[in-house]
Amino acid sequence: MLKDKTAIVGIGQTEFSKSIDSTELNLACKAIKNALDDAGISPDQVDALGSFTYEETPEFEIARNLGFGNLTYWSQAPYGGGASCAAIGQVAMAIASGIANVGVVWRSRKRGDPSSRMWSHTDERIFDHWKWSRPSGLVRPVDESSMLIRRYMHQYDYSRESLGAVAISLRKYANSNDEALMQHKSLNLDDYMEARMISDPLCLFDNCLESDGAIAIIITNMDIAKKLQNKPAIIHAYSQGMNKEHQLMTHYHGADPLESSSYVTATNLWNLSDHSPKEIDVAQIYDAFSPMIPFSLEAYNFCSKGEALKLINEGLINIDGELPVNTSGGSLSEVYLHGMNLVTEAVRQIRGSATSQVNNAKLALVTTCDATPNAAILLKGE
């Protein structure tokens, strides 16, 4: 069993910026060193690694730069935004089962330069499943998400103003966070409504930031965790999820395209957990695009289908709401690092050290991309 056997005991990051004059390997090394120092763990104690299949810094380079000892476990999780909690869960399982004792999960990414956008590398001839959409001009992830939110807004009678509440709520959190790229930029409904369209009905502020940086976390077993300086963020539950007929980013062919893989992850996660949605104190919801927040809130059963945007407009996800969400500003307003900043923020909430701290936060949910095969973890304070 995985439940409560491991914890996140260290978090580390580099500066976040639109452009950092450094390599991804250099950034990864710095973030991992910061996470180890935060945990109070020496590099030679690390024996497990977890990363993303999209990560371009190899395990052996990380290990020999940081001076790790002999490694006994490493794995990579696929599907970009769907990967962070899967990479963490897999390392946690390895530690819980005794294969290894101390694991590092990291993501280093230089995404600020427009030429690094994955869609801009679309091939002349497409052989994977994107052959069914990209030739028609549905090319970018934002276009693929926009298709679903227009249907949702039609089905549940929402306007663009209602959707704007998501980006505005997250920006308020970023305004209190020194590390957030958007700390000094306010956002109100007029700004939102006047913003240029990227993929109608989604505008600029519905999109995550394009940024450079790296984030790392340290996972260990509870015996080691109890001897360390930080309050552990215990990994209480973890699941991955991929639903029937799933098609990456263009899940348009199942019985209901609005029912994503998050429904599978959520059902299994709650089954494995001792807790229910109404007990959760704070949630970090993957937000490459703003619609993923209402979609995920419904999938994780915080409310019924079609209800999330109404509740968000009533204040649900704000700091004084029932379920504060993406309290560091998230991918929309803090930094976009494939959701790893959502993990570190959940750990800060459990420790009580977040810039927008939820009083006495004991249970923090972290999710990954609603539009891909995905995963989630439920973190718990002691």
Added chain:
Amino acid sequence: MIETIPIPGIEDFDKVYWENCSKNKLTIQHCGDCNEPRFPPRHMCPICQSISHDWKEDSGDAVLWSFVIPRPPLLPVFEKQSPYAVGLVELVEYKNIRIIGQIQTNSNLDSIKIGDKLKIDFKKINNKISLPYWVKNN
């Protein structure tokens, strides 16, 4: 970035689909054993795991499920076309078969509504590929 339209690569399991599109015919893959329709085409029937399959012509009558209007930055070929509308349509004859295609707008993007009745047409890209394209079906 590529300057041309990204073209679907033809594979054994969808060769007939693209051949028929080039003849302005929409055909749907069915299992050769249990007759279950499936889209997009694939190697194996997800119901009975048979690799045998047939193709059946469809009327191309559809209803608009949703659509988007992509704006720059885009691939150069689409940036030149922008603004254009891409729809996800549901075929009238098949519950749960949805197909992507551009929608004919006649420069009036505001006229497009979810629920619009559409009919298939094809846009010829080259000798081997024509893409489904949807027009109003009044």
